[in-house]
Amino acid sequence: MKRVNTASSTSQAHIRRMRREANQNVEVANLSQFEVEREINSICEPEEQSLVLNNLPFVDWESFHDVDGDNVDDPNHVDFSINDVNNHDLTLSDRGSTLSESDPELNEDFDYIDDSLIAIEIEEQPLHSFKDQLASWAVSCGVPHVHINKLLSVLKSHPCHSDLLVDARSLLKTKRKVHLIPMHPGEYYHFDLLNGLKVAINKKILPRNRNAIEIEIIINVDGLPIFSNSTSKQLWVILGIIRGIDGLEKYPFIIGIYFGLEKPTGGPNTFLRALVNDIKDVLEHGFFHCERLFSVRGIIFVCDSPARAFVSGVKYHSGKNSCSKCTIVGFTALKPSELRRLVRPKGRVVFPCVAAPRRDNESFRQRDDPEHHNYYSIIEELELVDMVNDFPVDPMHLVHEGAAQKLIMLFMEDSDYKISPISVRRVNENMEALSKFTPRDFARRARKFSSKMKATEWAQAIGYTAPVVFRNRLSAESYANLLSLHVAVKILTSKRLCYTQNAYAKDLLKVFVMNSSILYGNAFVSYNIHNLIHLSDDVMRFGPIYSFSAYAFENFLGIIKRLLRKSERPLQQIVKRLYEIQVSRIPMPETVERTCPLLKLPIKGGILLPGMDLTTPQFGLLNLPNFELTTECGDNCVMMSDKNVVKVVNFVMLTGIPHLIGRKFAEFSNLYPAPFDSTMLGIYKCKMSLDLDFWPAEQCKCKMYLMPIIATDEFAVFPIENL
Numbered sequence: 001m002k003r004v005n006t007a008s009s010t011s012q013a014h015i016r017r018m019r020r021e022a023n024q025n026v027e028v029a030n031l032s033q034f035e036v037e038r039e040i041n042s043i044c045e046p047e048e049q050s051l052v053l054n055n056l057p058f059v060d061w062e063s064f065h066d067v068d069g070d071n072v073d074d075p076n077h078v079d080f081s082i083n084d085v086n087n088h089d090l091t092l093s094d095r096g097s098t099l100s101e102s103d104p105e106l107n108e109d110f111d112y113i114d115d116s117l118i119a120i121e122i123e124e125q126p127l128h129s130f131k132d133q134l135a136s137w138a139v140s141c142g143v144p145h146v147h148i149n150k151l152l153s154v155l156k157s158h159p160c161h162s163d164l165l166v167d168a169r170s171l172l173k174t175k176r177k178v179h180l181i182p183m184h185p186g187e188y189y190h191f192d193l194l195n196g197l198k199v200a201i202n203k204k205i206l207p208r209n210r211n212a213i214e215i216e217i218i219i220n221v222d223g224l225p226i227f228s229n230s231t232s233k234q235l236w237v238i239l240g241i242i243r244g245i246d247g248l249e250k251y252p253f254i255i256g257i258y259f260g261l262e263k264p265t266g267g268p269n270t271f272l273r274a275l276v277n278d279i280k281d282v283l284e285h286g287f288f289h290c291e292r293l294f295s296v297r298g299i300i301f302v303c304d305s306p307a308r309a310f311v312s313g314v315k316y317h318s319g320k321n322s323c324s325k326c327t328i329v330g331f332t333a334l335k336p337s338e339l340r341r342l343v344r345p346k347g348r349v350v351f352p353c354v355a356a357p358r359r360d361n362e363s364f365r366q367r368d369d370p371e372h373h374n375y376y377s378i379i380e381e382l383e384l385v386d387m388v389n390d391f392p393v394d395p396m397h398l399v400h401e402g403a404a405q406k407l408i409m410l411f412m413e414d415s416d417y418k419i420s421p422i423s424v425r426r427v428n429e430n431m432e433a434l435s436k437f438t439p440r441d442f443a444r445r446a447r448k449f450s451s452k453m454k455a456t457e458w459a460q461a462i463g464y465t466a467p468v469v470f471r472n473r474l475s476a477e478s479y480a481n482l483l484s485l486h487v488a489v490k491i492l493t494s495k496r497l498c499y500t501q502n503a504y505a506k507d508l509l510k511v512f513v514m515n516s517s518i519l520y521g522n523a524f525v526s527y528n529i530h531n532l533i534h535l536s537d538d539v540m541r542f543g544p545i546y547s548f549s550a551y552a553f554e555n556f557l558g559i560i561k562r563l564l565r566k567s568e569r570p571l572q573q574i575v576k577r578l579y580e581i582q583v584s585r586i587p588m589p590e591t592v593e594r595t596c597p598l599l600k601l602p603i604k605g606g607i608l609l610p611g612m613d614l615t616t617p618q619f620g621l622l623n624l625p626n627f628e629l630t631t632e633c634g635d636n637c638v639m640m641s642d643k644n645v646v647k648v649v650n651f652v653m654l655t656g657i658p659h660l661i662g663r664k665f666a667e668f669s670n671l672y673p674a675p676f677d678s679t680m681l682g683i684y685k686c687k688m689s690l691d692l693d694f695w696p697a698e699q700c701k702c703k704m705y706l707m708p709i710i711a712t713d714e715f716a717v718f719p720i721e722n723l
Helices: 007-023 033-044 115-123 130-140 145-156 193-201 273-285 305-312 361-365 395-412 421-437 455-469 476-493 502-520 527-542 551-562 570-584
Strands: 181-183 186-190 212-225 234-243 253-260 287-289 292-301 331-333 348-350 598-603 618-623 628-630 637-640 645-654 657-669 684-696 700-708 715-719
Touching: 130 570, 186 570, 193 234, 193 253, 193 273, 193 287, 212 273, 212 305, 212 551, 234 551, 234 570, 253 273, 253 570, 273 292, 292 305, 395 421, 395 455, 395 476, 395 527, 421 455, 421 700, 455 476, 455 551, 455 700, 455 715, 476 502, 476 527, 502 527, 618 657, 628 645, 637 715, 645 684
Parallel strands: 212 292
Antiparallel strands: 181 186, 186 253, 212 234, 234 253, 287 292, 331 348, 598 618, 618 628, 618 645, 637 645, 637 700, 645 657, 657 684, 684 715, 700 715
16 A cells, blocks of 8 residues: 655544544554544644734723623533544644654555545634633633632643643733833833724724725723722723724723822823824824724823813812813802801812803913913824813713712702702602613613712613602702703713704703702802813714713723732733733624514513414514513513504514514603603603504614603603613
């Protein structure tokens, strides 16, 4: 028999020989079962491709959701059998060996083999080895190295995994040295803006017919206290987001991190020097990636008030010339309870005026109002950046955690203006009753009002629940003032109304500020309340309030904080964890956006219409492109394309087309008192009909937030959007 002295024919003949002997239960001399399997793997498996990044890491947060690992699939089980030999990971030295020299008996049966068969066999191999999956699991679940080491020692004791690495740092390819930049009184690590932009763009499949793409970059600078309130140790993080490419607005990337006992001594001119240099480079040259040229048309800074003042070099929010949008000069005011105190009250700076001249970029750079400035900011070197208009107010801190929280807690707790104790109790009872009506689209369920509530809860309160639970609990003037803020926020949240009704929203916010000064005193109109009058201008420039809010950045900061495992050297820990996430992750398969309704969760015994029998397929979940519907309370209300609002009771498949069965609402009317018109916002007061009907699922237009109006048989329905 003629031999073919090639590695390909050797490997195939060897595999065939081993499989034949295994099927015949023949004992292979001088080789244990594991050794046979390992040697077959060493011949068949392609070279291991280890990812070594010279650039700085970037986190794929689409696949790394949280450190608890709830969103990570279990690794596939690896079976080291003769019939499945390609799942084991070996080194290059193992692959270079053959059995032709060590076992001449096995060489006698080498035969002719077509090389094309080998190519087909390689294509069918799994994309990732057991070691890769183990590393991805460890990183996705945030498993500490000490636990990984214990797991590796247990796995390595089994003959199937004897070639596994013994240390977690080798398995995860942990960065061994982190080169930090001294920045008194702490240290700084720069991740590079251009690298972050490129890796962020990799998350999106770009249209093939677009060659040059213009983008904007949103920059966020924020402080992050770590460990506990008993220490002054803090992180200052620079993050970025790409605007201009749909789908990337929710994926921040890291640009730089500072760690120290306090802010950098040199202020933003030291802390932001590397960022400004990166921005200058991309503004001047653009960058080329994925066979496309990208140009940066704008830089936007979205920060909370203290960080915005720190970056731009202006007075902080407690200063009398601190407003970054107009030239109003504040004054000190006291609350009634503060005036009654025996000790000398401190008071607060307030801004009740709503008609002050606007600032602009030219007047800012020429220092027309010197009292507004603290120092020269390095950001002024960027000529493209408008130092006034490119620093928008942040809706998350301004509206949700600011004005909404301040107004509602004034009703619930303020010693001067709170409602009666029985009304406080009733409002909280109503909020807890609404818990089961909260759709899954919201991060948290409704609960009684508390100063410990999160920003998303205050957003839900001012946008949905507050007008319902405070109905008939406030005076007519206070309730109208609450509705002024509520309606304005709903308008500026809508992708359509934020432009067509922008002037109306601006007028409502001015009325809210002026009436608040009258109803609750000048002391109520602090920096946050005053800046509401500038919100509509930023919305007109940048879009709905969720398109330039800090929510995505705040979520990212929470993930970064959870990467810390001990108090020692936190900056090095974060850099190493981010590097591990980048090099150890297994890329997620590309998902195809669905455009048609999909029924899931088959059920039996649901409500059916006459003419439908028990054999009609029934389901408990309808998956639509933008939202999900179920038959459970909170997720079972939808507006159809014919403007009918339906409470869903069942989903069925009729002639291959998904349908929903439900009860229509009737007697629609305005939920708010005059002069407010809730129907303009798609918000209604209505009653539910007992008659059943059915509609094709493709006619579903918008999911609705259904809330019962206490002590009546009526309901309030709100469209859910922009969450």
